[in-house]
Amino acid sequence: xxxxxxxxxxxxxxxxxxxxxxxxxxxxxxxxxxxxxxxxxxxxxxxxxxxxxxxxxxxxxxxxxxxxxxxxxxxxxxxxxxxxxxxxxxxxxxxxxxxxxxxxxxxxxxxxxxxxxxxx
Amino acid sequence: xxxxxxxxxxxxxxxxxxxxxxxxxxxxxxxxxxxxxxxxxxxxxxxxxxxxxxxxxxxxxxxxxxxxxxxxxxxxxxxxxxxxxxxxxxxxxxxxxxxxxxxxxxxxxxxxxxxxxxxxxxxxxxxxxxxxxxxxxxxxxxxxxxxxxxxxxxxxxxxxxxxxxxxxxxxxxxxxxxxxxxxxxxxxxxxxxxxxxxxxxxxxxxxxxxxxxxxxxxxxxxx
Amino acid sequence: xxxxxxxxxxxxxxxxxxxxxxxxxxxxxxxxxxxxxxxxxxxxxxxxxxxxxxxxxxxxxxxxxxxxxxxxxxxxxxxxxxxxxxxxxxxxxxxxxxxxxxxxxxxxxxxxxxxxxxxxxxxxxxxxxxxxxxxxxxxxxxxxxxxxxxxxxxxxxxxxxxxxxxxxxxxxxxxxxxxxxxxxxxxxxxxxxxxxxxxxxxxxxxxxxxxxxxxxxxxxxxxxxxxxxxxxxxxxxxxxxxxxxxxxxxxxxxxxxxxxxxxxxxxxxxxxxxxxxxxxxxxxxxxxxxxxxxxxxxxxxxxxxxxxxxxxxxxxxxxxxxxxxxxxxxxxxxxxxxxxxxxxxxxxxxxxxxxxxxxxxxxxxxxxxxxxxxxxxxxxxxxxxxxxxxxxxxxxxxxxxxxxxxxxxxxxxxxxxxxxxxxxxxxxxxxxxxxxxxxxxxxxxxxxxxxxxxxxxxxxxxxxxxxxxxxxxxxxxxxxxxxxxxxxxxxxxxxxxxxxxxxxxxxxxxxxxxxxxxxxxxxxxxxxxxxxxxxxxxxxxxxxxxxxxxxxxx
Numbered sequence: 001x002x003x004x005x006x007x008x009x010x011x012x013x014x015x016x017x018x019x020x021x022x023x024x025x026x027x028x029x030x031x032x033x034x035x036x037x038x039x040x041x042x043x044x045x046x047x048x049x050x051x052x053x054x055x056x057x058x059x060x061x062x063x064x065x066x067x068x069x070x071x072x073x074x075x076x077x078x079x080x081x082x083x084x085x086x087x088x089x090x091x092x093x094x095x096x097x098x099x100x101x102x103x104x105x106x107x108x109x110x111x112x113x114x115x116x117x118x119x120x
Numbered sequence: 121x122x123x124x125x126x127x128x129x130x131x132x133x134x135x136x137x138x139x140x141x142x143x144x145x146x147x148x149x150x151x152x153x154x155x156x157x158x159x160x161x162x163x164x165x166x167x168x169x170x171x172x173x174x175x176x177x178x179x180x181x182x183x184x185x186x187x188x189x190x191x192x193x194x195x196x197x198x199x200x201x202x203x204x205x206x207x208x209x210x211x212x213x214x215x216x217x218x219x220x221x222x223x224x225x226x227x228x229x230x231x232x233x234x235x236x237x238x239x240x241x242x243x244x245x246x247x248x249x250x251x252x253x254x255x256x257x258x259x260x261x262x263x264x265x266x267x268x269x270x271x272x273x274x275x276x277x278x279x280x281x282x283x284x285x286x287x288x289x290x291x292x293x294x295x296x297x298x299x300x301x302x303x304x305x306x307x308x309x310x311x312x313x314x315x316x317x318x319x320x321x322x323x324x325x326x327x328x329x330x331x332x333x334x335x336x337x338x339x340x341x342x343x
Numbered sequence: 344x345x346x347x348x349x350x351x352x353x354x355x356x357x358x359x360x361x362x363x364x365x366x367x368x369x370x371x372x373x374x375x376x377x378x379x380x381x382x383x384x385x386x387x388x389x390x391x392x393x394x395x396x397x398x399x400x401x402x403x404x405x406x407x408x409x410x411x412x413x414x415x416x417x418x419x420x421x422x423x424x425x426x427x428x429x430x431x432x433x434x435x436x437x438x439x440x441x442x443x444x445x446x447x448x449x450x451x452x453x454x455x456x457x458x459x460x461x462x463x464x465x466x467x468x469x470x471x472x473x474x475x476x477x478x479x480x481x482x483x484x485x486x487x488x489x490x491x492x493x494x495x496x497x498x499x500x501x502x503x504x505x506x507x508x509x510x511x512x513x514x515x516x517x518x519x520x521x522x523x524x525x526x527x528x529x530x531x532x533x534x535x536x537x538x539x540x541x542x543x544x545x546x547x548x549x550x551x552x553x554x555x556x557x558x559x560x561x562x563x564x565x566x567x568x569x570x571x572x573x574x575x576x577x578x579x580x581x582x583x584x585x586x587x588x589x590x591x592x593x594x595x596x597x598x599x600x601x602x603x604x605x606x607x608x609x610x611x612x613x614x615x616x617x618x619x620x621x622x623x624x625x626x627x628x629x630x631x632x633x634x635x636x637x638x639x640x641x642x643x644x645x646x647x648x649x650x651x652x653x654x655x656x657x658x659x660x661x662x663x664x665x666x667x668x669x670x671x672x673x674x675x676x677x678x679x680x681x682x683x684x685x686x687x688x689x690x691x692x693x694x695x696x697x698x699x700x701x702x703x704x705x706x707x708x709x710x711x712x713x714x715x716x717x718x719x720x721x722x723x724x725x726x727x728x729x730x731x732x733x734x735x736x737x738x739x740x741x742x743x744x745x746x747x748x749x750x751x752x753x754x755x756x757x758x759x760x761x762x763x764x765x766x767x768x769x770x771x772x773x774x775x776x777x778x779x780x781x782x783x784x785x786x787x788x789x790x791x792x793x794x795x796x797x798x799x800x801x802x803x804x805x806x807x808x809x810x811x812x813x814x815x816x817x818x819x820x821x822x823x824x825x826x827x828x829x830x831x832x833x834x835x836x837x838x839x840x841x842x843x844x845x846x847x848x849x850x851x852x853x854x855x856x857x858x859x860x861x862x863x864x865x866x867x868x869x870x871x872x873x874x875x876x877x878x879x880x881x882x883x884x885x886x887x888x889x890x891x892x893x894x895x896x897x
Contacts, residue, residue: 086158
């Protein structure tokens with residue numbers, strides 16, 4: 001409880017329909033854009049572009065459709081924790097899989113780049 | 121609990137206030153969605169690692185998929201997210217139950233359309249072409265083990281996603297019935313809200329599956 | 344009175360309606376939404392699973408009395424140790440303290456009428472029962488021989504035992520963990536009584552919160568891992584088969600992403616219990632409350648970044664091995680903080696030695712040994728020698744049995760008067776605690792030596808020169824077994840014949856001791872308003888209590 005009764009300012013926020021429509025349009029444009037970009041030869045950057053657009057689209061859904069823009073800090077921490085732990089899983093698993101056949105002696109941080117580039 | 125008798129329908133005895141109950145429900149759904157992030161995350165991690173091990177085959181495998189159906193389905197799901205959000209908003213501002221039901225049913229139609237497109241134009245074709253692991257599996261031929269691995273992940277990930285869609289359709293059915301029975305008002309619509317979170321989450325999974333499976337690596341000639 | 348648990352000061356609670364007698368009949372239990380009854384349902388279920396796993400352990404130890412194996416064919420022996428591992432890890436240790444004491448105590452300790460989602464709570468018990476039934480069925484109908492870790496490619500392609508059924512049981516039981524963790528997180532965030540701030544929470548709640556984080560963040564990953572393993576086993580598509588480009592180590596990564604934190608699912612609630620016991624029986628405020636609280640959280644977080652130390656000798660990249668080794672050492676810091684703070688709490692406290700405290704002191708000693716031997720295993724070079732030997736077996740039994748089970752028993756003894764409204768014979772409880780301590784050390788200390796000498800785990804036979812230590816270990820196991828049976832007998836006896844307990848037989852602090860024993864269904868007549876810190880023992884109280892008759896004073 002811890003004082004939840006007092007603040008009705010915490011009551012759910014009514015999002016204007018125009019906002020929903022803008023978000024919807026942006027998502028549709030994003031879908032078209034990501035499809036279009038895939039047909040252009042950007043080399044490695046195709047992967048980067050596709051995933052960047054996906055992250056932007058996800059953020060729009062989370063912030064507006066799922067009302068996180070108007071939510072408490074607790075909700076945001078919960079979501080960030082989910083992605084943080086996903087990051088742990090991916091990063092540390094890759095730390096094995098990408099360096100397993102690393103025959104050269106690593107010298108300095110720039111050695112990381114060719115490893116990461118194996119992912120895309 | 122005489123003190124609680126004034127509370128609206130849907131109020132549970134273990135809570136002290138309506139706000140407390142609503143906050144608990146929302147937090148509970150978010151925590152559940154975090155478990156879903158990690159559930160799908162195990163699959164995404166495997167996909168990332170296997171893709172790095174068999175990069176060429178995975179790009180080759182992704183060319184077996186047809187972009188226009190993936191893109192159409194992405195649009196269909198995004199549209200269904202919009203209608204879901206509008207259904208909740210309709211309840212929030214106290215519109216009639218007929219309007220809430222309209223948006224809910226529209227969401228269900230779009231969700232069903234997604235599954236129908238997936239089944240009819242994608243999985244059925246894969247079945248005919250012998251790309252479904254364990255069911256119809258093309259032995260020999262030009263498909264390398266890496267391509268087969270890609271097809272495994274394609275089916276596991278889209279299958280798991282479709283399963284979540286089916287569950288979502290079940291939830292929406294319950295919501296329609298509850299709305300028809302006047303369970304919701306502008307004061308109490310928490311089930312709509314937290315079910316909406318689930319529906320949007322399933323949408324987000326697809327927002328990532330579409331580029332990961334269909335697009336990355338490029339679709340241009342010679343990719 | 345001297346044979347009864349110290350219950351000397353206040354009169355027995357007035358007879359009235361409580362959660363046990365509010366309604367009767369099987370139906371009222373199987374459909375209950377009361378967190379206290381659900382806790383007891385879990386207690387019954389996991390006690391049964393403990394017995395199943397215990398029988399398998401007895402079989403393993405009996406078999407190893409002779410170098411050539413006394414009882415079984417090697418195949419049967421493999422099934423025995425697998426059954427022991429699966430039953431104890433997935434169906435006893437993981438739900439043990441959270442699902443029983445956690446369910447019972449969290450609402451009582453934070454001043455709530457129930458958990459946030461009572462229906463989910465009951466559902467999680469049914470989900471657990473379905474999973475457990477499948478696992479028991481699979482075990483009885485032929486068993487599994489893969490070891491509890493289910494490593495492919497053996498489990499995926501070569502084992503002809505009931506891998507699919509038992510793995511499905513574990514998969515399903517995992518959802519019970521997720522529901523429990525979710526429920527606890529929301530309950531602790533949203534259901535605290537007015538004035539019950541985060542830093543007034545009992546440390547048991549901090550431990551349960553950290554545990555719930557692991558439930559929620561880790562369990563989905565084991566679910567998807569088992570899902571992939573099941574598909575691999577059914578479809579034979581080679582996800583983990585190196586011949587067609589799969590990677591068996593990927594399974595191990597995903598498996599240990601959950602299963603290493605799962606070790607902390609077992610020990611964190613135990614640490615929470617110990618914090619309660621040490622303060623109650625030293626009659627002192629905990630030393631460094633916030634350090635103990637945050638060490639629970641940091642253990643939960645660090646537990647997710649160390650899993651690679653299970654894979655040092657598997658062909659994992661040596662660079663990843665270096666990273667995981669360094670990260671593994673980090674866990675020692677918050678663990679040591681806890682041990683030091685408990686010890687500091689004992690210092691100059693008015694310590695008394697009732698049965699729960701004996702378990703708590705046993706925990707501190709045994710967990711320290713288990714934890715420190717873990718550092719040997721976190722170090723890359725030492726691990727090459729010790730990996731896959733009985734040293735590992737001894738190490739994790741010191742943590743899981745010497746730690747988690749001791750804390751579980753200590754907690755059960757401490758809150759038994761609250762749970763049942765009855766007292767158990769204290770002298771028997773102390774004897775049992777002593778027997779368990781002796782039996783435990785006799786069982787597992789020789790295994791450290793066996794492992795150091797190079798005896799590998801999971802083999803049905805061993806060289807003759809290891810026989811003396813193996814016989815010692817088996818003898819210890821029989822003593823340990825007796826130690827477990829005694830509490831089972833007197834606790835069941837006390838439910839009917841034990842003296843009636845007062846609301847606060849230990850004169851302990853905490854909201855759960857302010858309400859009658861057993862508590863009424865709604866827990867609190869009025870939701871309490873909390874105005875003081877946890878463990879706020881008055882200094883004068885330390886002198887009034889320990890001199891009372893029937894209480895050991897040292």
